[in-house]
Amino acid sequence: MTCHNCRKEILEGSAYCYHCGARQLPPPAAASAGQKRLMRSRRDKKIGGVCAGVSEYFSLDVTLVRVVWLLVVLLGGTGLLAYLVCWIVMPLEPETPPVPVPAAHAS
Numbered sequence: 427m428t429c430h431n432c433r434k435e436i437l438e439g440s441a442y443c444y445h446c447g448a449r450q451l452p453p454p455a456a457a458s459a460g461q462k463r464l465m466r467s468r469r470d471k472k473i474g475g476v477c478a479g480v481s482e483y484f485s486l487d488v489t490l491v492r493v494v495w496l497l498v499v500l501l502g503g504t505g506l507l508a509y510l511v512c513w514i515v516m517p518l519e520p521e522t523p524p525v526p527v528p529a530a531h532a533s
Contacts, residue, residue, distance in 0.1 A: 430522060447527050465519045466512075475512040 427438045431448035442449055467478035481488040498505030
């Protein structure tokens, strides 16, 4: 299992990440059934989050997706139109609520 906050590997079923302390939310019903949804990323976006969303959906490196998309824009010209259409059509990834970190007790 991967922490949704720091992206480090943690034990399956962990309630909290032991690297960053973020609370791990249970997966939605659709995701637990093996279905992925193509959504724009909130965490790793440079412009609209489209390339990061595509890379998460296809389990690719986001830099590779950005370079290929840039080449399509520069060489073919249709990449810019496709990016704009995806930016409008793809839903934004749901926001994960921030989890308060307990304060350390002073002795």
